[in-house]
Amino acid sequence: MGVSLKDVALRAGVSAKTVSNVVNNYPHIRPGTRERVQRAIDELGYRPNATARHLRTGRSGIIALAVPELGNPYFADLAAAVIDAAAHHGHTVLLDHTAGLRANETLVSRGFRSHLIDGLILSPIQLENEDLLRRPDGPPLVLLGEREYDAPYDHIAIDNVAAARLAVRHLIDLGRRRIAFVGARRESLRQPAHLRLRGWREEILRAGGTPSDDLVVATDGYDRADGAAAMTRLLALSEPPDAVFAYNDLVALGALRVLAERGLRVPQDVAVVGFDDIEDGRYAGVSLTTVAPDKAAIARLAVDCLITRIEAAPARAPFVPRRILPGHTLVVRESTTGRATAHD
Amino acid sequence: MGVSLKDVALRAGVSAKTVSNVVNNYPHIRPGTRERVQRAIDELGYRPNATARHLRTGRSGIIALAVPELGNPYFADLAAAVIDAAAHHGHTVLLDHTAGLRANETLVSRGFRSHLIDGLILSPIQLENEDLLRRPDGPPLVLLGEREYDAPYDHIAIDNVAAARLAVRHLIDLGRRRIAFVGARRESLRQPAHLRLRGWREEILRAGGTPSDDLVVATDGYDRADGAAAMTRLLALSEPPDAVFAYNDLVALGALRVLAERGLRVPQDVAVVGFDDIEDGRYAGVSLTTVAPDKAAIARLAVDCLITRIEAAPARAPFVPRRILPGHTLVVRESTTGRATAHD
DNA sequence: CTGAAAGCGCTTACAG
DNA sequence: CTGAAAGCGCTTACAG
Numbered sequence: 201m202g203v204s205l206k207d208v209a210l211r212a213g214v215s216a217k218t219v220s221n222v223v224n225n226y227p228h229i230r231p232g233t234r235e236r237v238q239r240a241i242d243e244l245g246y247r248p249n250a251t252a253r254h255l256r257t258g259r260s261g262i263i264a265l266a267v268p269e270l271g272n273p274y275f276a277d278l279a280a281a282v283i284d285a286a287a288h289h290g291h292t293v294l295l296d297h298t299a300g301l302r303a304n305e306t307l308v309s310r311g312f313r314s315h316l317i318d319g320l321i322l323s324p325i326q327l328e329n330e331d332l333l334r335r336p337d338g339p340p341l342v343l344l345g346e347r348e349y350d351a352p353y354d355h356i357a358i359d360n361v362a363a364a365r366l367a368v369r370h371l372i373d374l375g376r377r378r379i380a381f382v383g384a385r386r387e388s389l390r391q392p393a394h395l396r397l398r399g400w401r402e403e404i405l406r407a408g409g410t411p412s413d414d415l416v417v418a419t420d421g422y423d424r425a426d427g428a429a430a431m432t433r434l435l436a437l438s439e440p441p442d443a444v445f446a447y448n449d450l451v452a453l454g455a456l457r458v459l460a461e462r463g464l465r466v467p468q469d470v471a472v473v474g475f476d477d478i479e480d481g482r483y484a485g486v487s488l489t490t491v492a493p494d495k496a497a498i499a500r501l502a503v504d505c506l507i508t509r510i511e512a513a514p515a516r517a518p519f520v521p522r523r524i525l526p527g528h529t530l531v532v533r534e535s536t537t538g539r540a541t542a543h544d
Numbered sequence: 545m546g547v548s549l550k551d552v553a554l555r556a557g558v559s560a561k562t563v564s565n566v567v568n569n570y571p572h573i574r575p576g577t578r579e580r581v582q583r584a585i586d587e588l589g590y591r592p593n594a595t596a597r598h599l600r601t602g603r604s605g606i607i608a609l610a611v612p613e614l615g616n617p618y619f620a621d622l623a624a625a626v627i628d629a630a631a632h633h634g635h636t637v638l639l640d641h642t643a644g645l646r647a648n649e650t651l652v653s654r655g656f657r658s659h660l661i662d663g664l665i666l667s668p669i670q671l672e673n674e675d676l677l678r679r680p681d682g683p684p685l686v687l688l689g690e691r692e693y694d695a696p697y698d699h700i701a702i703d704n705v706a707a708a709r710l711a712v713r714h715l716i717d718l719g720r721r722r723i724a725f726v727g728a729r730r731e732s733l734r735q736p737a738h739l740r741l742r743g744w745r746e747e748i749l750r751a752g753g754t755p756s757d758d759l760v761v762a763t764d765g766y767d768r769a770d771g772a773a774a775m776t777r778l779l780a781l782s783e784p785p786d787a788v789f790a791y792n793d794l795v796a797l798g799a800l801r802v803l804a805e806r807g808l809r810v811p812q813d814v815a816v817v818g819f820d821d822i823e824d825g826r827y828a829g830v831s832l833t834t835v836a837p838d839k840a841a842i843a844r845l846a847v848d849c850l851i852t853r854i855e856a857a858p859a860r861a862p863f864v865p866r867r868i869l870p871g872h873t874l875v876v877r878e879s880t881t882g883r884a885t886a887h888d
Numbered sequence: 889c890t891g892a893a894a895g896c897g898c899t900t901a902c903a904g
Numbered sequence: 905c906t907g908a909a910a911g912c913g914c915t916t917a918c919a920g
C-alpha cells in the first residue's frame with residue numbers, strides 16, 4: 201500500500217507530471233524518459249490510485265446497473281452481459297437490485313451514490329413518470345425494458361407489442377382460441393406488462409377473436425409462484441384456456457408446474473409461451489417456447505449509449521432522448537408444438 | 545453538482561470542520577450550531593462527496609464480491625444476500641464474475657481494483673493454493689465455497705463432506721445401490737468437487753458398498769449442459785446407475801432433462817439429488833431433492849467476517865485465519881421419493 | 889465546543 | 905518535451 205506518483209517521480213528523477221504522462225500514455229514523451237519512468241514504476245510496483253484520479257477528473261470509470269431481481273435469470277444474464285460490455289469500455293459495474301419497488305427505483309434514479317458513478321442504467325418496474333420528471337440533475341441515465349415514459353431519457357427496449365403479437369400469432373396458428381395472458385397488473389395503465397398485454401389484444405382482434413377479460417390474470421410479481429397461482433385460477437374457470445401467454449418465463453414455468461401437478465398435458469391440453477428465453481426454459485420437463493430478446497445487443501446498446509452520454513456531458517448540446525430497439529425472435533419448443541426438441 | 549462542504553460552511557457561518565462534524569454525527573456540537581449547519585445543508589442540497597472522503601480516510605465503503613457465474617441462480621441468490629448484508633453495514637457491493645477461470649480469479653484476488661475496495665469476498669473454482677500464497681498485501685479477503693486452501697485467509701463454507709453424505713445416505717436409505725456422482729474434475733486432487741466426492745465415497749463405504757469409478761463422471765463445468773452430457777454417458781453404461789448425486793442443481797436439472805427425453809421415470813428408474821436448492825429445482829417437472837446450504841447465513845457470516853477484518857486492519861495483531869461453517873439441510877422432493885410435493 | 893492548516897494522490901492549466 | 909503550483913472535497917491532528 202502506498203506507492204504514489206511522487207515516489208515514482210523521485211526514483212525516476214522526473215516530476216510527477218511526467219510520471220502522470222507516462223501512466224496515461226500521453227504521446228509526446230522522450231523515449232529515454234518514458235523508459236526510465238516505466239522502470240521505476242515496475243520496480244516500485246506502482247499502481248495509480250483510481251480514487252484520487254476520480255476526485256481530480258470527475259470520472260470514476262464506474263457505471264451502475266439497477267435491476268429488479270438478480271434472482272431472475274433474465275436479469276442475471278443481462279447483468280453479466282452489461283458487465284462484459286462495460287469492461288470492453290474500461291468501465292466497472294456497480295450492481296443494485298431494487299426488488300421492483302418504486303421507492304428503491306426512485307432512490308436509485310435520483311442518484312443515490314451519484315458521486316461515485318459516471319452513469320446509470322435502470323430497468324424499472326414500478327417507477328412512475330413523475331418520479332422521473334422530478335429527477336434532479338445527475339449523471340446520465342439510460343432506461344431499459346418495457347415501461348414507457350414521457351421523460352427526457354434514453355430508452356432501450358425491444359418492440360414489446362410486436363414481440364407479444366408474434367407469440368400470440370404462433371398460438372393462433374396452432375389453432376388455439378382461448379389464449380390467456382398471465383402477468384397483468386391492477387394499478388395503472390402504464391403498468392409493467394402494458395405493451396405485452398396490448399400485443400395480446402391486438403393479435404387476437406386481428407385474427408377475428410374477442411379478447412376476454414376472464415383470460416387476463418393479474419399477478420403480484422413475476423416469479424414462478426405468481427405463475428403457479430395464476431394458472432390455478434385459470435384452471436378454476438368454467439371454460440379454462442387452451443393456451444397461456446405469460447409475461448415472462450418464470451411465470452410460464454410456474455404455470456407449467458401446476459399443469460404437471462394436475463396431470464394436464466402440455467401442449468395438448470394447454471400450450472404455453474413465455475418471454476425472456478432463460479436457460480431454465482430450455483431444460484424444463486416440457487421445454488418452453490418463448491420470446492427471446494437479444495440480451496447481448498440490449499446490454500451493448502445500453503452501455504454504448506450511456507458512455508456516449510457520459511463523454512458528451514461537458515458539451516451541453518440540446519438533449520434529444522434516444523429510443524433504441526434491439527431485436528427479438530420467437531424460439532419454438534415443446535410447450536407449444538409437443539415436438540421433442542433436444543435441450544440444446 | 546458541486547455543492548461542497550465549504551459552500552455549506554460559508555452559508556452557515558462556521559468552518560468546514562464544523563460542517564464535517566455535523567455530517568458525521570460527531571456528538572459534541574452545540575445544538576444551535578448543529579441546527580444552523582443542518583439548515584444550510586438542506587437549503588443547498590449538499591451531499592458529501594464519497595470519493596473525497598475515501599481519498600482522505602482510505603475507506604470507500606465498497607466491498608467486492610467475485611462469483612463464477614451470475615447466471616447460476618445459486619450465485620445470483622448469494623449475491624443478492626451479500627448485497628443486503630453489506631447494505632446493513634452501510635457498505636456497497638461491487639460485483640465481479642470470474643467465469644470460474646483461474647486467471648480471472650487470480651486477478652481478482654490480487655486486488656484488481658484494490659484501491660477502490662475495502663475488502664473482497666471470493667468464491668473460487670479453479671484458483672490454486674499457490675495463487676493465494678503469492679497474493680501481495682492488499683485489502684482483506686474472505687473465501688467462500690467448497691475449495692480448501694492452506695493459506696492465511698478466512699473461509700466460509702458449509703461442511704461439504706457431511707452434506708454430501710447426507711444426500712447419499714438418503715439415496716441408500718431408499719434402497720439405491722448404484723449411485724453415480726456427477727461433476728468431478730480431472731485435473732487436481734484439490735479439485736472443486738473434491739469434498740462432495742469424498743462424502744459420496746465415505747457414505748457408500750459406510751453402507752458396505754463399493755464406490756465404483758465407472759459411476760464418477762467428470763464434467764467441464766457445472767451447468768445444465770454438463771449434467772445432460774454426463775447423464776447421457778451414464779445411460780450408455782452396460783449397467784447404468786439407479787441414482788445420481790450431482791455436484792449442484794444445474795447439473796442435476798440437466799440430468800433430469802435427459803432422463804425425461806429418454807422416457808425414463810424419476811425416481812422409479814433413476815433417483816436424482818442436487819445441491820444448492822435453487823428455485824428452478826422446486827418448480828422442475830419432477831421437483832428436485834437437494835442439499836440446501838443456508839445462503840442467508842453464508843452471506844451474513846461472510847460480510848460480518850470481512851467487515852471485522854476491515855475494521856481491525858490498522859491494529860496489526862497476529863492474523864489467525866477463521867474457518868466458519870454455516871448450516872445446511874436436505875430438502876426432499878419428488879426426484880427421490882416420487883411423492884408429489886406441492887411446489888411451495 | 890470550534891477554527892486554520894495540512895494533506896490524501898492525482899491532473900490541469902500555466903510556464904518555459 | 906518537462907516542471908512547479910494549485911486544487912478536486914474531504915478529514916485529521918493541533919491549537920485554543
